[in-house]
Amino acid sequence: MRVSILITIAWLFLATMLPATHVSHAAEVKGEEHAVLTAAPSVPPLITRKHSTKVIVELEVRERVGTIAEGVEYTFWTFGGTVPGRFIRVREGDQVEFHLKNHPDNKVPHNIDLHAVTGPGGGATSSFTPPGHESIFSFAALNPGLYVYHCATAPVGMHIANGMYGLILVDSKKGLPKVDREYYVMQGDFYTVGSNGDTGLQTFSMEKALREDAEYVVFNGSVGALTGDHALQAEVGETVRLYVGNGGPNLVSSFHVIGEIFDEVRIEAGDAINRNVQTTLVPAGGAAIVDFKVDVPGTFILVDHSIFRAFNKGALGMLKVTGKPNTAVYSGQQDQRIYLPEGGAVQTTPEPAPKPKLAANKAERIEMGRGAYQTNCVACHQADGQGIAGAFPPLAKSDYLNADVNRAIDTVLSGLQGEITVNGEPYNNVMPSLGLSDEKIANILTYVLNSWDNDGGEVSPAQVSKRRKK
Amino acid sequence: MIREACIIVAMFSIAACGGSSEHEHSAHDHADMPAAAPTGHSIFHLGSKWMTHGNDEVRLNALAGKAHVIAMVYSSCEVACPRIIADMHEIKDKASIDPSELGFVLVSIDPDRDTPDHLAKFAERTGLDESAWTLLTSQDDNVRELAAVLGVRYRRVSETDFAHSNIISLINTDGEVVHQQMGLGSASDEMVSAIHSLIHGA
Amino acid sequence: MKLLSAGWLILGTLSAFGAGAASREMSEIPGGVYRPQYGTKDEQVEVESFVLDNYAVTNADYLEFVTENPRWRKSQTPQIFADAAYLKHWIADLDPGPDSGPEGMSPVTNVSWFAARAYCRWSGSRLPTLAEWEFAARASESKPDAIGDVDFRQRILDWYAKPAKPPLPKVTDGFINVYGVTGLHGLVWEWVSDWNSVLLTGESRVDAGLERQLFCAGASAGSADPSDYAAFLRFAMRASLQADYAVGNLGFRCAKDRSPN
Ligand SMILES: [Cu+2]
Numbered sequence: 046m047r048v049s050i051l052i053t054i055a056w057l058f059l060a061t062m063l064p065a066t067h068v069s070h071a072a073e074v075k076g077e078e079h080a081v082l083t084a085a086p087s088v089p090p091l092i093t094r095k096h097s098t099k100v101i102v103e104l105e106v107r108e109r110v111g112t113i114a115e116g117v118e119y120t121f122w123t124f125g126g127t128v129p130g131r132f133i134r135v136r137e138g139d140q141v142e143f144h145l146k147n148h149p150d151n152k153v154p155h156n157i158d159l160h161a162v163t164g165p166g167g168g169a170t171s172s173f174t175p176p177g178h179e180s181i182f183s184f185a186a187l188n189p190g191l192y193v194y195h196c197a198t199a200p201v202g203m204h205i206a207n208g209m210y211g212l213i214l215v216d217s218k219k220g221l222p223k224v225d226r227e228y229y230v231m232q233g234d235f236y237t238v239g240s241n242g243d244t245g246l247q248t249f250s251m252e253k254a255l256r257e258d259a260e261y262v263v264f265n266g267s268v269g270a271l272t273g274d275h276a277l278q279a280e281v282g283e284t285v286r287l288y289v290g291n292g293g294p295n296l297v298s299s300f301h302v303i304g305e306i307f308d309e310v311r312i313e314a315g316d317a318i319n320r321n322v323q324t325t326l327v328p329a330g331g332a333a334i335v336d337f338k339v340d341v342p343g344t345f346i347l348v349d350h351s352i353f354r355a356f357n358k359g360a361l362g363m364l365k366v367t368g369k370p371n372t373a374v375y376s377g378q379q380d381q382r383i384y385l386p387e388g389g390a391v392q393t394t395p396e397p398a399p400k401p402k403l404a405a406n407k408a409e410r411i412e413m414g415r416g417a418y419q420t421n422c423v424a425c426h427q428a429d430g431q432g433i434a435g436a437f438p439p440l441a442k443s444d445y446l447n448a449d450v451n452r453a454i455d456t457v458l459s460g461l462q463g464e465i466t467v468n469g470e471p472y473n474n475v476m477p478s479l480g481l482s483d484e485k486i487a488n489i490l491t492y493v494l495n496s497w498d499n500d501g502g503e504v505s506p507a508q509v510s511k512r513r514k515k
Numbered sequence: 516m517i518r519e520a521c522i523i524v525a526m527f528s529i530a531a532c533g534g535s536s537e538h539e540h541s542a543h544d545h546a547d548m549p550a551a552a553p554t555g556h557s558i559f560h561l562g563s564k565w566m567t568h569g570n571d572e573v574r575l576n577a578l579a580g581k582a583h584v585i586a587m588v589y590s591s592c593e594v595a596c597p598r599i600i601a602d603m604h605e606i607k608d609k610a611s612i613d614p615s616e617l618g619f620v621l622v623s624i625d626p627d628r629d630t631p632d633h634l635a636k637f638a639e640r641t642g643l644d645e646s647a648w649t650l651l652t653s654q655d656d657n658v659r660e661l662a663a664v665l666g667v668r669y670r671r672v673s674e675t676d677f678a679h680s681n682i683i684s685l686i687n688t689d690g691e692v693v694h695q696q697m698g699l700g701s702a703s704d705e706m707v708s709a710i711h712s713l714i715h716g717a
Numbered sequence: 718m719k720l721l722s723a724g725w726l727i728l729g730t731l732s733a734f735g736a737g738a739a740s741r742e743m744s745e746i747p748g749g750v751y752r753p754q755y756g757t758k759d760e761q762v763e764v765e766s767f768v769l770d771n772y773a774v775t776n777a778d779y780l781e782f783v784t785e786n787p788r789w790r791k792s793q794t795p796q797i798f799a800d801a802a803y804l805k806h807w808i809a810d811l812d813p814g815p816d817s818g819p820e821g822m823s824p825v826t827n828v829s830w831f832a833a834r835a836y837c838r839w840s841g842s843r844l845p846t847l848a849e850w851e852f853a854a855r856a857s858e859s860k861p862d863a864i865g866d867v868d869f870r871q872r873i874l875d876w877y878a879k880p881a882k883p884p885l886p887k888v889t890d891g892f893i894n895v896y897g898v899t900g901l902h903g904l905v906w907e908w909v910s911d912w913n914s915v916l917l918t919g920e921s922r923v924d925a926g927l928e929r930q931l932f933c934a935g936a937s938a939g940s941a942d943p944s945d946y947a948a949f950l951r952f953a954m955r956a957s958l959q960a961d962y963a964v965g966n967l968g969f970r971c972a973k974d975r976s977p978n
Contacts, residue, residue, distance in 0.1 A: 553795070555795045555796035555797060556795075556796050556797045557795075557797060558797065560795050560797050560798065656910075659910065659911055659913070660960075662913060663830060663831075663913055663959075663960030664797065664960060666959060667913070668913045668914065668915065668916050668956075669913070669914060669916070670911075670914035670915070670916055678916050679916070680916065
């Protein structure tokens, strides 16, 4: 019964959205093939056939923990196991049979809205699928172009913020001009409860997402996904095409390649071609196709030219061009830093992630402690350290805390259980050991001691380390 | 409580609860009743009791032996339900199948107000022909269960109104859902051809 | 009691009524009013006092149920009541296997709505309504309505955001809310009796408005609290289900009306 209903829905979907054209399309469609899906930055091979066909796309949604920056983990919701989702390539006029599978271990339902679909919800209504199930629907690829797809399940913002987007390319019947290299680059913004660089498994912060205050802005799903060994490659004299998408959820990208001029940009991935472009806007939920010829060797930096995102939040990639220098085109010293007025630290060391930074003074310690407190303590001791009566003792104006700082360090180091009295109230509960670094414990406790009417003071990592060895 | 018992017992043997519904057999005496337990996907597994607008008490297996087009509505609905019923009329006219082979069923999602009497008046007022149409009402819990099986979602949104999905289902003689038409005013060709292939063979 | 049919009595004896229910602890949830996540601006839902299981139904509990009710063993259940994933983590009809947790104490999942409902009936109770469940789930360990607390929300969200692999934690893990109920958040999704009263198309951007094509007027006029992302997730989950679906992270607990005395 379920299968027949699904097919019915698919049919309905087709029938309602393509009243006239569907029939004529169906007549031309010859044969059947399974789509080759690729993870970024790879793009599926060029389609060489000259006729329309039925293309079967099988895409599996996985919710999985991955790395967003060195030492920082995040639970990504993915189309195909990666962020961005698998690149799908079909040809104008193809009939696409889409299978969306939601892995049984997943927690939440998902669907897919493909901007390449002409029809209600772009497929979302027909593909709403709980874990352990699969939806099938069909659509005709009517309009050529490069399109974003994404999940549209409530809360949409959260699904997209967790990485549920990718690109589908509908090659036009005559195809784009041939190039030597094609790459898939997609930007996304991420909202973690911890601050940028806070290590460990980070969860999604709806507060920050609502404020559009991203901790990470990255290409291809993580800081460093396109740098160092993962840099894009090309050789002098080659033509390069970037399929650039932006999943958002919030930020519009000012896409720029430092030291290159885009020979051609298909603006918003539509038919209009703009030439000699320095920076092109890629809207959230939109795309662009940029072509350029690489004339000189060197490392070219891909950025979102909203520049703090690039150098502080991760929106930075590399294109490494090898080959003979061409002094006629570029005659300076062969040093890419000349293009980098921001100062070379990040660019010259292909360091994938910022190392967790250390506090230089008490003020910084307090500031960093504030963030770490939010991540590690707030669930129990609450935002203003007030605790929860009967369950979690207050850290605000806590006599227990202020009486003995070493005891407080021990508490955070190893946890605490058994009866204690805080501000005259008895507590008999368990505080787990949280496995934090010396630096982090020092920061948190310094922050706590200097907040909410506590007695002040500073805890140093050395002091924590000493207690740890005891 | 009786109803609950029936549902559970029905899992063991449909006869345990089905025995009391003699008149159903006479109502459809031409039909070959399923001799054994219902098929895996049959809605006849539901043992709930219903009242028709003719004030007869029936179980869903009263629908056995004949195909049915079925939808869930409520009689005081002003927007969607008249259109569902209009869609069903369209299906009925286009399919043009004798009422002895294809029945039309409206199930109320508002049992509080849709008493058998109320439904009878509704049928008369809207000109639903007795030989083809059956209107059913029951208790909330039974309605919820049937809705679950038919994939219908509904919710009371005010004293008088419900939000509900608009789904018309085709059920074969064994009580299996074989086709569904979703949304109001959808093209009925699919449904009509499903009916034809069901009744005349493919 | 006079009304009980013969069938019920037979079952009653079969089930010894409450082998499952005996070990069960329930808490009273005093009634009240709250504003539902999907509804009109001033819609209020009134919840009468009721009694709710302290814990989700475990694999061990469920084993008792299927032992006494062969029709609900995974090889026996008619397809209309449960899809192919029904109890798929069990090794055999009467063997819950390692994925059911130590002593089968993980919440039973991969159960359809029909199955959950049948279990509750067998144990002399019923599934909670959506309103009852949502009402009880607003409580934190310290207050009956903590939905406005950013931290409480974030904790709920943190669970939703992490994938879970079997075996799931024990039903007793997790915080005890003010009513004495554990695991409404942070364990598994739970079936409710009228889960199919959620009228979302799965196309949440349409659902935010009024979709007359699919639903009668007044279906989904906005949502009460657009920043309560956790509630969106729960409602989306419910909307994606069908009554025969068995899902790996979806279990249930039972409820009762408060006894009149
Ligand atoms: Cu999703």
